[in-house]
Amino acid sequence: MSKHHVSTVINGDPVEFLCETQQTLLNVLRDDLHMTGTKEGCGTGDCGACSVMVDGRLVCSCLVLGVEANGKSIQTIEGMADGQQLHVLQRKFLEHAALQCGICTPGFLIAARALLERNPDPTEEQVRFWLAGNLCRCTGYNKIIEAVLAAAREMRGA
């Protein structure tokens, strides 16, 4: 079957791939581009494990078609650290023990960064509601919320 030729930019690098119409961006990232840092927890947009940024907008990559990525700029967990320099959120997640199994962590980090870019000084309630689309079954969320608030403080230089 003939496939769509898609030209996109992922974590700043130009990337081209072929995909069928029904292939999701998540499938393309994981199966074809071998970028497995983006996780699949449900495939229906209910868990947030597959969160990525598309043209600066936080989305579930399981609810985006691969072909829609054409001409777009995509950011995934693989592009979050600057070389060996972890993003503040990544560091705070480690310091606060904000992950247990870690499967939800890439999605939480991408979503939390999107929040702090819009709102550098969120309240605990704002963090909880922004992250409501990211499920974590291990932590009860305490330490994730603490880590995000701590990262916000550090990024504000507060």
Next chain:
Amino acid sequence: MELDKNDQGCEMSEIRFETPQTVEAASALLAGSQGLAKILSGGTDLLIQMRSGMSKPEMVIDVKGINEMTSVKIENGGYRFGAAVPCMHLVENKAFAKTWPGVIDGCNWVGSVQVRGRASVGGNVCNASPAADTVPAMIAAGAIASVVGPKGRRDIPVEQIAAGPGKTTLEKGELVTSFYLPERAPRSGDAYIRFTPRSEMDIAVVGCGINLTLDEHGICTHARVSLGAVAERALVVPEAAAALIGTPVDEAALTKLAAAASAAARPIDDKRGTKAFRIKVAGVLARRTAIVALNRAKGIN
């Protein structure tokens, strides 16, 4: 959503993907399609239906390249916004959010932040779920949908689009391109409240949208009340509106409103709530929604 009885082969046959640049081109593609053709705006319902096999389109039409469908603009003092505008764009449009806070309430309850970054009011309306969060607010606001089809363009009130779960009144080749919200009268306020077991990430068990206008004495001169998830599609409830009009939206009016809302509800038992629960909560929410709308009309927040 017609369930395709004959599974064999359809997965393997390729699905056409089109990106028309005008509403007329999109309509022509819909009109010319042999099998099922689906409009893709946010895709937050369509992709799930395709994954589950509930929807097997032979063509997917991505309308996000069409300016009318993705823009928000002022038109004769009112707002016109594209059917494919993501909910988050409206939420982040401060002027719009200030004018139509109830519509924004609805947008803010659609899925998660991730889902709202894609999901559109047009998709929410045309997916025709009885529980769609933006619909009662849009109905209460008196939103008019602009529909383009083979016979040209027509305007219809939002409440006339859904026919029942997953079914619309749109004809072959028609698509909703934009919505118009009329100029706001002074001392007007709207609100949408829904009930869900969780605080987020849920489908409305009951939803209520109310839009009202007060005169300079604080008497309600205009009201529209809409209920979601209590019937096969979102309801307009004139009796509930009548309970408010001519009153200062006081306790007596709110009690009448609640009774009228509960009386209008004709829900079913399903996995998300019981009939009895929905009927009672419809009244409870109507009362709570009216109070928020009233405060917004009075400029109290």
Next chain:
Amino acid sequence: MLTQTQHTPKEMKVVGTSPVRPDGVQKVTGIAQYGADYSLPGMLWSQILRSPHAHANIRSINTAKALALPGVKCVIVGADLPEQPFDYVGPERVAVNYWHMTRNILAREKVLYEGHAVAAVAATTRAIAEQAIKLIEVDYEILPHVIDVDEAMAPDAPLLYADMKTRGVEPAATKPSNVSKRFEFRVGDLEAGFASADEVVEMHFKTAPVHQGYIEPHACLARYGADGQAELWSSSQGHFVVRAYTAKLLGIPLSNLLVHPAEIGGGFGGKTVVYVEPIALELSRRTGHPVKLMMSREDVFKATGPTSGSSMTVKIGVKKDGTIVAADGLFKFQAGAFPGSPVMNATMCCFAPYIIENTRAVGLDVVSNRPKSAAYRAPGSPISAFAVESVLDVLASKIGMDPLKLRLKNAVKAGSPTSWGPKHSHDGYAETIQALLDHPEYNKPLGKNQGRGVASGFWFNGGGESTASVHINEDGTVVIATGSMDVGGSRASMALMAAETLGVPYESVRSTVADTASIGYNHVTGGSRVTFATGMVVVEACNKIIDELRLRAALMWDVDVTGVVWEDGYARPLDSSVGDFEPLSLKAIAAKRAVTGGPIGVESSINAGGNAPGFSTQFCDIEVDPDTGKVTILRFVAAQDVGRAIHPKYVEGQIEGGVVQGIGWALNEEYIYDKNGRLSNAGFLDYRIPVASDLPMIEAVIVEVPNPIHPFGVKGVGEANIVPPMAAMANAIYMATGCRLTELPMSPPKVLAAIDAKHGG
């Protein structure tokens, strides 16, 4: 916080600190590889065809059309796996019957629940595999089905197994039924006990089955070579157990199967069994290609273990002074489609926190047309505790006693009797109650529609088989390896205990999880056993290596080994009589390893005993919306005796996570079946686990009453915390509304109905 440990904290240099976990950076950068993240060249994709029916005979399966589809390499059905003998083997709580297990993995004569696997395909692409399963034609003879546990016990109930006779009843059962097994534990004289009571309360309860809800669906990659050597990359709570089950089910010698521990995306008990591994490996054996098999979220809900739903009756009698004099419980648990619910644990845990002279606990293991239950965090205990802790709350109000004080009055301590026989050998429960009585918020007044509830819970914790190795690298740094999957930071706690024992910094110890060919057997990461049992063997291995290091130092100094001691990471002379030697660091000794005998390393294995139980006592403040029945949690405080917190932040994390799972269980989580026995909420949208915005910060209170048998006093932390929340919430809802809810989940429609019934309308 109470702390009474055999080491005073200042003796500890690294144990009790919370450093960054060794595997942390990989997990925040997306590098860590979970079950679905592995691929191999030439890999095939697999898909499973699942039953649309709750109960049906399989007349025939025609795979011809699927096999004819280009790209399809293989299709297997149940009969393509080796038949297994019908025999219950192993301890009765988890008696494994491979005849059942192979049929749960791929159905044979019958399908027993919607989602039951019927056939599996291997194809060159995911899309072709998905298409191929639709081409498999199965001829079903649909049978009447039964979902509810009480209905499954009705005389006219459809039978899942025509020949199943209840085990554990006397006289032996003559007629077949859906009741697989009966358990009973009793002590004393019930009648006399109840006769001596001033207040007796008997209540009936029902709980819904709930899923472990791990975010990572089951997934594996399998490779079977022409030489019979096979490899699995699999996400599980125990790769040795995956090896054991898979090898047995496929008839492979253990030495031919190497299982790599993929990172695990949550398990909570649900990943102690196999579903996909034998299928993927059999497909690989038949095709000669690596095969990848991943479940969808819908598959996870429909075909993997939730824990049991239940129907329970509990009767307890107390004296006016609060003394519990008798307790009787009947616990009927859904096993799912195959025998093996955790009801035995439920009967043993339910009265365990209390000194009661006269008790009886009867458990029934009942099959019905739903997925086979699997272990879930303190399996069984939270279910029976919901009933017992609710009844105690009613009794406390009847005699006008504070519910914590009632529990304190009857709390077990070392030497107290148990309902199953031996005496308790540890304190710790009373300390958790006292921690809450001392909590500043416990006596704070509440507002309108608000309530406060308390409850306690017991879990045995675990010991068992573990292996660890320790190697001193050439530069004097340390590598430790265990075979215990790291589900929540155990690499860090193992490194902490090793560093403390060796007297070296945490940073100089590399802590790893080794595959089944690189380390000795480790039992699953479950039962709250790893920090206790695997920690114990890590310490033992470190002590052995210290002896070896002393030996090497003695050789370097040319003195007798008795003259060498190990202190703070250095070999030192015992005293001046030995000689005047500069202390030798690991680095210095490692530098001389060759001339002193070669590489320095040891492996230790144990079957750890002396595990001590975990107790948790919790209180929550909630507010009920009287018009909608919605419950909002205002505060949740959870005290747990962990013995000793090795990595306090991960200990807190276990408590916080367990409580929140309990909150989901209490308020919203349930399986909703339609009239055809099909699950109608098989996804995270309608199977409602708590989201961040539903919750306040959970307050974990770590209580430390050390276990003297563990070198650092560890008891365990993973499970006891999920036992109390359901009853604590029900008790709080009662205080807020005056309505006693006896069915889980306590969802808004149920709460509102109760409120309306109370107010007549």
Next chain:
Amino acid sequence: MAAETTEPQTVRVMLTGGFSRRYTNGVREFNVPAKTVRGVLSAMNALYPGLGEHLEEETSIAIDGVIHEVVYTQAVPPGCEVFFIPRIEGG
């Protein structure tokens, strides 16, 4: 087990109701001479041939209340209570 050749002191062995109904016709208490778990199992097996296997496979033991896995070399102090209970598996 050279230790077993010298006459050891006795320990009190207890079974749960379930095990005693299944394997010992309801008898729940025994006094047997043993210094280790191996000795206990041998003594019980001598009383009820085959019982040793069942106990090894199905139980954990509480020695004066402290729960242990069944391990032959585990010492049983003179006069202690050795209680065979069903083995637990967690999540």
